[in-house]
Amino acid sequence: MLTEYLAQHPAQADAVWHTVMPGVCVYRFSIREPLILSSPHLDALHFETLYCDQGTLTLEQIGNQARTVGAHDVLLVSDTDNLCRLCIPSSLSGILVSVDAVQARSSLRTLCHLMGDLTLDLHTVRHRMAQQNGCALLRQSSWTHAMFATLLQLPQAEHARYCVWKSTELLYLLCTHSNLLESDCSPVIPxxxxxxxxxxxxxxxxxxxxxxxxxxxxxxxxxxxxxxxxxxxxxxxxxxxxxxxxxxxxxxxxxxxxxxxxxxxxxxxxxxxxxxxxxxxxxxxxxxxxxxxxxxxxxxxxxxxxxxxxxxxx
CATH class of the missing domain: 1.10.10.60 (Homeodomain-like)
Known part of the structure; x- marks a missing residue:
């Protein structure tokens, strides 16, 4: 979805990317012009987590529904089958964590081992995400407030690693059936x-x-x-x-x-x-x-x- 655009248009998006570990890539970007992507695509067993710093992004879904992401919101996407359009009305900046679950499996296992043999059940994650039509939005929660406040205090060189760590935590919360996820969508006005x-x-x-x-x-x-x-x-x-x-x-x-x-x-x-x-x-x-x-x-x-x-x- 956004990963493909940022990889193909790094200059337009002012994108800088880092491979933090196998299968996990992090982009810091700033899109300064309106953007519309029709039929955005995400490969199977891939996840994207957007940590929005400034601006607005709207995902329009089949069935005349939409999710709007604003500053200090977090968006997790695992499936784009229900998406028909991605819109950035003016500008968008933030950090995007892109995960290839197959390539990252070994790295995630290592992280889980360091956290006391924590289990990340990707089957549960996929089930939870399916209930959200492949898009989960975290907005105005204690988790997002704490996350962005901490990010502000870290040196910029550490932002990529920190966002990968928080993305792993987010997968863990999905496995534990956390109620952090926002499920309601808004009808799209023609x-x-x-x-x-x-x-x-x-x-x-x-x-x-x-x-x-x-x-x-x-x-x-x-x-x-x-x-x-x-x-x-x-x-x-x-x-x-x-x-x-x-x-x-x-x-x-x-x-x-x-x-x-x-x-x-x-x-x-x-x-x-x-x-x-x-x-x-x-x-x-x-x-x-x-x-x-x-x-x-x-x-x-x-x-x-x-x-x-x-x-x-x-």
Whole structure:
């Protein structure tokens, strides 16, 4: 699926890959342009795990269903028979772990032995994934929050190994019938005047993150009823308007904090907050760190390895 595209278009995707162990390849990538892949394909006994850093990806499935992946979501794919299209509406960056289960069998056995002879039953994994139509989505869970918070604190050279380790843990959780997986899909809205208007509103919000946006004011501006807007937006993007906007605001705030050129108050105001207090709370809910801690962890000096020796507002 994404592995094939990244391997064939490394320059367009700004992709860097590493073979961590036999049968396991990790790609760090950044796709900056819209992308549509029709009938995405994944070979049998292959798994892909996407750790989404920024952007959005939508998988459209047979039966007019869709799964939308956003920042700090994790997507596991084992079967593409039910997929009819992969869409990246604007951009997508993250880390992709690609596993060939046959070639990786020996390596996985070694890992399991190191973990106290842990058993990874791939038959159980395939059964669990079949219940999800081959696509499992982890969103806004304690597992994903902890995973991305830890990733932020690691040197970039360690990101590939860490994501392989977490992918192995994810397979283990599937074997134990963990309830981490999200099973619901959203109906896909066909292209129409309503859908185009909702996309225009989405683009407007993305360009005006510093403003006090409300559903009522947006609907007045674009001539849409609030009910139609909320219903259509959720079906198209798989989440409520508030969640999407909050996610975009926190992503942009993270980018500004990493740039180290603005105060925390200035960053807060750039994403629609009057003061630091509410911004700090919202940012910590998203990343598990305060803005100050996030900035410190993002400083290359601090990430070097230690030597061995308003209520109406959306």
């Amino acid at each position: 292209d129409s005047r309503l859908a185009y208007t909702v996309r225009d509103i989405r683009d407007y919000m993305a360009c005006h993150l510093d403003e006090k946006l409300t559903i009522a004011s947006l609907c007045r501006r674009f001539g849409l009823s609030p009910t139609a807007f909320k219903t259509c937006f959720r079906r198209m993007y798989g989440q409520p308007i508030h969640n999407w906007l909050q996610q975009k605001r926190m992503e942009h705030a993270g980018t500004l904090l990493r740039a180290q050129s603005m105060t925390v108050l200035q960053v807060a105001q750039s994403v629609g907050y009057d003061g630091v207090s509410q911004f700090n709370a919202a940012f910590k809910r998203r990343y598990g760190l305060t803005p100050t801690q996030y900035r410190k962890m993002s400083d290359p000096v601090d990430r070097r390895p230690i030597p061995q020796d308003d209520p109406a507002a959306i």
